[in-house]
Amino acid sequence: MSNHNEDHEKYEKLAEVMQAHKEQKGALMPVLQEAQGIFGCVPMDVQKIIAEGMGVTLSEVYGVATFYSQFSLEPKGEFVCGVCMGTACYVKGAQKVLDKLCEELTINVGQTTEDRRFTIQGTRCLGACGLAPVMMINDDVYGRLTPDEIPTIIAKYKVS
Ligand code: FES
Known part of the structure; x- marks a missing residue:
């Protein structure tokens, strides 16, 4: 549960992080990473604070935050699903599994329902390349997947 005090602490922590990286070149990346660790995502208001704190433009911050898929710009959903796009999974058809997942949830990669x-x-x-193609939903691992298994798997989380 977030309340005002907690939020305040988070912003203070972010200020400390920025202070620690201030003189460093290429500091945006680590600052954004730490910010995401603190807030769980890097929404616009956090990006604005980083831009001001680091003395760069908001578009610079936004550029980095949107370029790397590891950053999410909005709070994540209760269940975070990731289909591995590593080589082993890719050659075993991960793209088809991912397409099916997107279709099932009617969102794209990087989006939240x-x-x-x-x-x-x-x-x-x-x-877990031996299990390719692999998908994770929070801490649950699903291996040797085929696209037609996706609806059943997702249905379990929909009811929970
Ligand atoms: S490539 Fe998918 S788990 Fe390693």
Whole structure:
């Protein structure tokens, strides 16, 4: 649960992070990473604070935040789904699995469903290549997937 005090603490933490990286070249990336760790995402208001704090333009911050798929610009859904796009999974048909997942949730990679239940996130090798293609939903791992298994898997989370 977030309340004002907690938010205040988060912003203070962000100020500390920026202070620590201030003189460093190429600091935007680590600052954004830490900001995402603190807030769970890097929405516009956080990007504005970073721009001011680091003495760069908002479009510079926005450029970095949108270029790398690891950053999410809005709060994530309750269930974060990632289909591995590493080589082993890719050659075993991960793209088709991902397409099916997008179709099932009617969102694209990097988006969150309107009810804030599901987010699809770009994912690199999960270290379970033997199970390729692999999908994770929060901490649950699904391996050797075929696209037609997706609706059943998603249905489990819809009811929970
Ligand atoms: S490439 Fe997908 S788990 Fe390694």
